[in-house]
Amino acid sequence: MRSLVSAELLKLRSTRSAWIPLAAALAAAVLAVIANTSAAGHAGGTPLSPAALPELLRASGGQLVDGAVLLAWIVLSAGEFRHRTSVTTFLGEPNRLRVVSAKLLSAMLTGAAVGLLAEALGAATSAAALSAHHVPLAWNHPGVLGAVVTVPLLAALFGALGVGLGLLLRNTAAAVGLALMWAFVVEGIIPALTPEPGIVRWLPEAAANAVLHGASPAAAALPAGVALTVLAGYAAVLASAGAALTARREIGTASG
Amino acid sequence: MSTIAVEALTKRYRTVTAVDDLTFELAPGRITGFAGPNGAGKSTTMRLLLGLARPDSGRATINGRPYAELRDPLRHVGALLDPNVFHPGRSGRTALRIAARPAQIPGQRVEEVLHLTGLGAAAHRRAGGYSQGMRQRLALAAALLGDPETLILDEPANGLDPEGVAWLRGLLRRLAAEGRTIFVSSHLLAELAQTADDVVVINRGQLVAAGPMADLLEHTGASSLEDFFLGATSPEVRPAPATATRSRSLS
Numbered sequence: 001m002r003s004l005v006s007a008e009l010l011k012l013r014s015t016r017s018a019w020i021p022l023a024a025a026l027a028a029a030v031l032a033v034i035a036n037t038s039a040a041g042h043a044g045g046t047p048l049s050p051a052a053l054p055e056l057l058r059a060s061g062g063q064l065v066d067g068a069v070l071l072a073w074i075v076l077s078a079g080e081f082r083h084r085t086s087v088t089t090f091l092g093e094p095n096r097l098r099v100v101s102a103k104l105l106s107a108m109l110t111g112a113a114v115g116l117l118a119e120a121l122g123a124a125t126s127a128a129a130l131s132a133h134h135v136p137l138a139w140n141h142p143g144v145l146g147a148v149v150t151v152p153l154l155a156a157l158f159g160a161l162g163v164g165l166g167l168l169l170r171n172t173a174a175a176v177g178l179a180l181m182w183a184f185v186v187e188g189i190i191p192a193l194t195p196e197p198g199i200v201r202w203l204p205e206a207a208a209n210a211v212l213h214g215a216s217p218a219a220a221a222l223p224a225g226v227a228l229t230v231l232a233g234y235a236a237v238l239a240s241a242g243a244a245l246t247a248r249r250e251i252g253t254a255s256g
Numbered sequence: 257m258s259t260i261a262v263e264a265l266t267k268r269y270r271t272v273t274a275v276d277d278l279t280f281e282l283a284p285g286r287i288t289g290f291a292g293p294n295g296a297g298k299s300t301t302m303r304l305l306l307g308l309a310r311p312d313s314g315r316a317t318i319n320g321r322p323y324a325e326l327r328d329p330l331r332h333v334g335a336l337l338d339p340n341v342f343h344p345g346r347s348g349r350t351a352l353r354i355a356a357r358p359a360q361i362p363g364q365r366v367e368e369v370l371h372l373t374g375l376g377a378a379a380h381r382r383a384g385g386y387s388q389g390m391r392q393r394l395a396l397a398a399a400l401l402g403d404p405e406t407l408i409l410d411e412p413a414n415g416l417d418p419e420g421v422a423w424l425r426g427l428l429r430r431l432a433a434e435g436r437t438i439f440v441s442s443h444l445l446a447e448l449a450q451t452a453d454d455v456v457v458i459n460r461g462q463l464v465a466a467g468p469m470a471d472l473l474e475h476t477g478a479s480s481l482e483d484f485f486l487g488a489t490s491p492e493v494r495p496a497p498a499t500a501t502r503s504r505s506l507s
Contacts, residue, residue: 010354084341087341092355094307
């Protein structure tokens with residue numbers, strides 16, 4: 001399994017359309033802290049205080065990192081079929097479920113690593129920015145550890161979601177399009193379509209927000225633990241469906 | 257020495273029977289040509305052998321086992337099915353390093369096969385910028401990574417210039433002389449006649465003939481492989497397995 005994971009990580013490193021979004025998300029993690037600390041206290045906003053640190057950390061490694069990890073692994077998984085590299089992949093390891101497992105493991109490792117790196121960059125930038133504003137650093141604030149743990153965990157799950165979606169659709173443009181449509185359109189219009197408002201909190205984007213922002217009023221929804229379990233469930237369902245399809249379908253035809 | 261065996265292999269795609277009750281066995285340590293008209297089922301047979309497609313019935317084995325059950329398959333079987341199986345944004349060297357990882361084949365071997373296939377100087381370039389002939393050489397390099405005793409090559413001469421075709425002929429001869437089993441499909445019958453020791457001919461998914469090239473020509477009175485092929489696979493001729501030659505087994 002180690003050699004398969006190593007091959008998947010080499011694919012990531014050698015695919016620009018996969019690692020550029022990750023690098024951009026890390027750059028955005030720094031910019032988000034700078035933007036938030038610069039805007040604090042202006043136009044009626046909350047002034048900076050030691051309590052701002054957890055929110056700065058969540059903002060730096062939040063949805064942008066999740067989106068970048070999702071995109072990277074959609075590109076890598078669906079790209080296997082677009083570029084027909086699946087032929088070489090499955091000649092090297094004919095046990096397709098082992099290959100899918102290696103992809104999932106690699107995606108979750110990537111997510112966790114990028115999430116941690118984003119938090120480290122966010123923490124360093126926050127420390128510099130808060131110090132510049134003469135705000136004491138409260139590393140022992142209860143929300144800090146939560147942010148440092150949840151951001152990589154969420155990003156790992158989004159990596160698995162990306163693998164599942166890519167393997168299921170096998171078409172990079174369709175999978176990326178569906179992910180964007182879901183995040184920006186579908187979850188936005190579902191509340192208008194259903195008389196049951198509570199249903200929205202069970203959807204992936206809302207669950208991710210609940211994990212990220214915990215008990216904040218903006219995302220008062222599922223408890224963070226339940227939301228994390230819901231997201232893990234979505235990842236498991238998509239990954240299982242992708243694995244089942246990959247195990248069953250033929251490789252090396254025009255579509256695969 | 258390795259053997260390839262196909263037993264009563266059948267593969268259907270909806271209403272089309274791509275491979276129809278096909279049976280043959282290859283002799284180890286020899287080059288066997290695999291010939292048939294377009295759509296005869298050659299590529300499908302090779303994909304079935306390599307576990308990339310599943311048969312509806314029958315069996316395809318290498319050393320007595322289906323490909324999927326081989327331990328470290330790259331070290332036993334090298335396959336070239338299509339030169340367009342590399343990510344266009346990756347260099348030739350990186351594409352091979354990725355292919356080598358599952359079998360833990362060292363980087364030194366990657367450099368060896370790059371050199372062997374004449375791609376050493378272009379190894380750092382992106383595969384998307386390679387010519388058809390260079391992609392074919394890269395695919396051949398990938399097939400040779402594990403130094404396998406069996407090679408399954410689908411149209412390996414496609415896109416190669418005359419010098420490349422001559423180089424490929426020499427390479428296959430050298431590999432066969434080392435005792436490797438080589439199964440190679442081609443539309444270039446004159447080239448196949450020069451390269452192969454044995455030949456398997458199929459038409460509409462069914463076996464037409466299988467045997468040593470010289471025996472086949474002598475037995476049927478054909479003046480060349482092309483002469484035999486055109487006579488045996490013309491639309492008017494229905495495939496008649498095991499009647500065109502003495503035996504389906506080449507071993």
